[in-house]
């Protein structure tokens with residue numbers, strides 16, 4: 001009997017143990033499955049969170065990149081606007097500069113005025129100055145004549161931006177050619193005593209509408225703030 005009882009007990013014990021073990025194993029297994037499931041879910045959540053985070057990050061980066069591009073465009077636009085404004089200002093300044101009026105000769109002595117002289121009309125002013133004294137363009141314009149002509153000697157005619165034409169006569173030297181563009185104050189030649197002249201001087205005429213219609217230069221020069229002599 002004993003072996004049988006013992007065997008039975010053992011069996012029971014063994015069975016119980018087995019059952020217990022199985023139960024524990026099952027519990028463990030279930031618990032393990034739950035844990036695994038939980039882990040899977042957590043992993044899925046983490047993955048979702050991570051995915052969401054990386055998508056958020058990507059989105060943030062895209063936003064930053066877009067913002068960067070927008071800012072770069074704004075900077076470029078501001079830079080272009082500044083450049084355009086600077087160019088417009090430079091053009092306006094050049095325009096103003098070009099429309100300035102300056103004296104034909106810096107210093108000299110008025111020796112003969114406009115009007116009747118020696119039985120005919122003197123069509124300009126005579127400004128006595130030493131030979132070699134520089135002569136200047138009075139404003140922006142075009143040289144329409146640079147030549148040695150009878151009576152005037154070396155003569156320069158300039159048509160200015162407003163249509164006025166000035167004549168300079170008796171020059172010792174001409175520094176510009178017909179067709180040249182001049183700006184206010186550009187040196188165009190030197191005072192001299194060439195042509196029909198008795199002494200070194202500048203003969204200056206003003207023809208407001210071009211052609212050969214001289215006016216008294218004095219009021220015109222005064223009006224422009226550039227009276228000579």
Ligand SMILES: [Zn+2]
Nearest residue numbers: 124125126203
């Ligand atoms: Zn004269």
